[in-house]
Amino acid sequence: MHVKKIFDAALQAAMPQHVLPKHVFVKQRALHVNGTCYPLPTAGKLFLFGSGKAALSMGEALAECLGEHLHGGLLVTPHPKGTLGPLALLHGAHPVPTQESLDAGQALLEQMGGLSEEDFYIYVLSGGSSAMIEALHPSLTLSILQETTQILLSHALPIQTINGVRKSLSRIKNGGLARSCKAKGVVLVVSDVIGDDLGTIGSAPLMPTAFTPPSLPKEALEALHPLVKAALQNPPLGLFEAPPHHFVATNRLALDAAKTAAQALGYETHVLSDTLEGKVLEVAQYLHAQSQTPVSKPTCWLYGGETTVTLTGSGKGGRNQHLALAFLRLLQDPAVSFLSAGTDGIDGNSGAAGAWATMALKTNAKALGLELETSLQACDSASFFKALGAQIHTGPTGTNVMDVMVVTKTPTANPKGLCVES
Numbered sequence: 001m002h003v004k005k006i007f008d009a010a011l012q013a014a015m016p017q018h019v020l021p022k023h024v025f026v027k028q029r030a031l032h033v034n035g036t037c038y039p040l041p042t043a044g045k046l047f048l049f050g051s052g053k054a055a056l057s058m059g060e061a062l063a064e065c066l067g068e069h070l071h072g073g074l075l076v077t078p079h080p081k082g083t084l085g086p087l088a089l090l091h092g093a094h095p096v097p098t099q100e101s102l103d104a105g106q107a108l109l110e111q112m113g114g115l116s117e118e119d120f121y122i123y124v125l126s127g128g129s130s131a132m133i134e135a136l137h138p139s140l141t142l143s144i145l146q147e148t149t150q151i152l153l154s155h156a157l158p159i160q161t162i163n164g165v166r167k168s169l170s171r172i173k174n175g176g177l178a179r180s181c182k183a184k185g186v187v188l189v190v191s192d193v194i195g196d197d198l199g200t201i202g203s204a205p206l207m208p209t210a211f212t213p214p215s216l217p218k219e220a221l222e223a224l225h226p227l228v229k230a231a232l233q234n235p236p237l238g239l240f241e242a243p244p245h246h247f248v249a250t251n252r253l254a255l256d257a258a259k260t261a262a263q264a265l266g267y268e269t270h271v272l273s274d275t276l277e278g279k280v281l282e283v284a285q286y287l288h289a290q291s292q293t294p295v296s297k298p299t300c301w302l303y304g305g306e307t308t309v310t311l312t313g314s315g316k317g318g319r320n321q322h323l324a325l326a327f328l329r330l331l332q333d334p335a336v337s338f339l340s341a342g343t344d345g346i347d348g349n350s351g352a353a354g355a356w357a358t359m360a361l362k363t364n365a366k367a368l369g370l371e372l373e374t375s376l377q378a379c380d381s382a383s384f385f386k387a388l389g390a391q392i393h394t395g396p397t398g399t400n401v402m403d404v405m406v407v408t409k410t411p412t413a414n415p416k417g418l419c420v421e422s
Helices: 002-013 016-023 055-069 099-113 142-153 159-169 218-223 226-231 251-264 280-291 319-330 359-367 372-377 381-388
Strands: 024-027 030-033 036-039 046-051 070-077 082-084 087-091 120-125 184-190 245-249 268-279 299-308 336-342 354-357 403-409
Touching: 002 016, 002 251, 002 336, 002 354, 002 403, 016 024, 016 055, 016 184, 016 245, 024 055, 030 184, 046 055, 046 099, 055 070, 055 082, 055 087, 055 120, 055 184, 070 099, 087 099, 142 159, 142 218, 142 226, 159 226, 251 268, 251 299, 251 403, 268 280, 280 299, 280 319, 280 336, 280 403, 299 319, 319 336, 319 354, 319 359, 319 372, 319 381, 319 403, 354 359, 359 381, 372 381
Parallel strands: 046 070, 046 120, 070 087, 120 184, 184 245, 268 299
Antiparallel strands: 024 030, 030 036, 082 087, 299 403, 336 354, 336 403
């Protein structure tokens, strides 16, 4: 199916092992990043640190690139503890932090805090870091942090708002990690947020930003612990010069690769947005309206971003499958195909990355007695698409540049010789 091939091209383009060698290399005892040269230390040592869903794959690519220049370091990943050459690997929990997240955050603060002014570090930062590394202010506890995280995740809040709360509770976020370190360094970033906002990605452990108390809906604010409410009124420590940050993978990079793949399949292709956000049901209406545009040749519309879902049931799924199900409810045109999937390979509490939707699928659902409306209300999109064999399965991908949405449409009568959906 073409929508799957197009998504796969987007995913492959954002994989650190593919992009990092293009951006980072060592030559004449200097580290070159995106055209900027950083001399390697002569008196000190070179270290590699990192956190997030892409930390392991980024670390693997950089360890190969740096070779004997790399002295040591620490990566916090979603994977089990272990080692990677001279690097220690710690596990950090996601999306709800655990004691391992606190242990990992403390380990990073101690190790980076132990570097000398002669040392140099590379930090690889990607989505998931907000939950995977943490060091709380003394008055707060893990149970309060977990309760707060659950409240924030259940209210369909933008990631900027969620991470604004997290910064208020933390000693490691909003530049706290960089503040603890005497050494100079550089940060390589895989972006998982709208607009590639460095103040939001991973809650900015190495990028201090001016703090504005996050605006929360009344019901969410009232549910928070009193100590959390108090922390929201106390701004983090002051600003300082952050280490340079370089993007190595973004949603736009993925969409550009998807466009190339769609064009190769014969589609006139348009990248319409890499900042798509909003509530799933509203986004589904917007995407469906676009799919009703008349076309004279096979056409593909591409979108990137991140939607939100207000939980109304206890089913399995995530924002991508929920979006595909909401789109399917509206779909009446057999010439249209749709796919929505997360580049991290993880959609909510399901084992899938997303799902695809067509009129043929809608017909099959009726034949199997699947209740679309019931599944939407129960937030059980995963069960619906699993029964139809319409889930996208990638497993954890080792990258995270938000979600990709693909809409294809063929004209009623295709001109001879044009490639169409198969």
